[in-house]
Each structure stands twice: as C-alpha cells, then as structure tokens.
Amino acid sequence: MTPDPLTTPVPAPEPDEATLLTFPKGLVGFPNLNLFRLFEPGDAYPLKFLQSTESQDVSFVCVDPACIKKDYEVPLGEEEAEALHLESPEEAMVLTLVVIPEDARQMTTNLAGPLVINVKTRMGFQIVLNSEKFPLRYPVIAQR
Numbered sequence: 610m611t612p613d614p615l616t617t618p619v620p621a622p623e624p625d626e627a628t629l630l631t632f633p634k635g636l637v638g639f640p641n642l643n644l645f646r647l648f649e650p651g652d653a654y655p656l657k658f659l660q661s662t663e664s665q666d667v668s669f670v671c672v673d674p675a676c677i678k679k680d681y682e683v684p685l686g687e688e689e690a691e692a693l694h695l696e697s698p699e700e701a702m703v704l705t706l707v708v709i710p711e712d713a714r715q716m717t718t719n720l721a722g723p724l725v726i727n728v729k730t731r732m733g734f735q736i737v738l739n740s741e742k743f744p745l746r747y748p749v750i751a752q753r
Contacts, residue, residue: 629662631732637722642667656707659724671704672718677749683723683736693727693734702726702733707749717746 628646635642644662655676661667674681683703685695695701703725705718721743726733 670707716749
C-alpha cells in the first residue's frame with residue numbers, strides 16, 4: 610500500500626538559503642517564530658510545506674490559492690508592499706494555509722489570511738483580510 614502524501618509526515622529537507630523565509634512579525638498565533646523553510650514534497654503538488662526552523666513542532670501545509678480559486682487576488686496596500694520591498698507584482702508569491710481533516714477530501718484553505726512573500730528577498734508577512742469575499746475555510750478540492 611502506498612502512503613498517502615497528505616496524511617503521512619514528510620521529513621523536511623536540510624535547510625538551505627533557497628528554502629528559508631523570514632517573517633519578521635511571525636504568523637498569526639506564532640508571533641515569535643520568524644524563520645521558516647518552504648519545501649515541496651514531490652508527490653503532493655500543489656501543496657507545499659512551511660516548517661519553522663525555531664520550533665520543529667510548528668509546520669503548516671500551504672498552497673498557491675490561484676491553483677484553487679483562479680480569481681483570487683490579495684488587495685495589498687502600499688504600506689504592505691513597501692514593507693515587503695516589492696518593486697513589481699511578479700516579485701510576490703502568495704500562499705494560503707491549508708487545514709487537512711481526517712477525511713482529506715474535505716481540506717480547506719484560509720483565503721482571509723494569506724502569506725505574501727517577496728521571492729527576491731525571501732521575506733514575508735501574513736496579511737489579515739476582513740471581508741466576506743475571503744472565507745476562512747474555502748474548499749481545496751472542488752465538491753461535485
């Protein structure tokens with residue numbers, strides 16, 4: 610029997626400069642954790658894993674929300690863009706955190722709390738969007 614890539618723990622690769630991300634303000638609920646590594650296990654596309662380098666007990670599954678909701682756009686203000694040192698929209702990578710329940714087909718992603726990362730500087734922030742347009746639990750797998 611082949612292990613399920615969504616429920617089987619994935620060992621993080623050794624950290625290197627290319628996988629490290631800095632979140633100066635941490636993430637919601639984890640303000641003191643600032644350094645994470647982002648990696649993609651081969652057979653779980655489009656899911657990625659975000660692992661704290663400061664606390665091995667803290668890791669998240671995340672996804673590019675454009676893979677789930679084609680028209681998803683983060684309304685990034687000038688202040689946030691300046692803080693991230695974004696010179697163009699192409700420098701921004703957007704990820705949303707995923708919750709995987711026991712029945713993985715019911716997984717959801719939080720469109721109201723995206724991570725916005727400058728791909729050049731490897732620095733990011735979690736933005737909190739207060740709008741009904743951005744649900745906390747948006748289905749990752751389309752229900753038929």
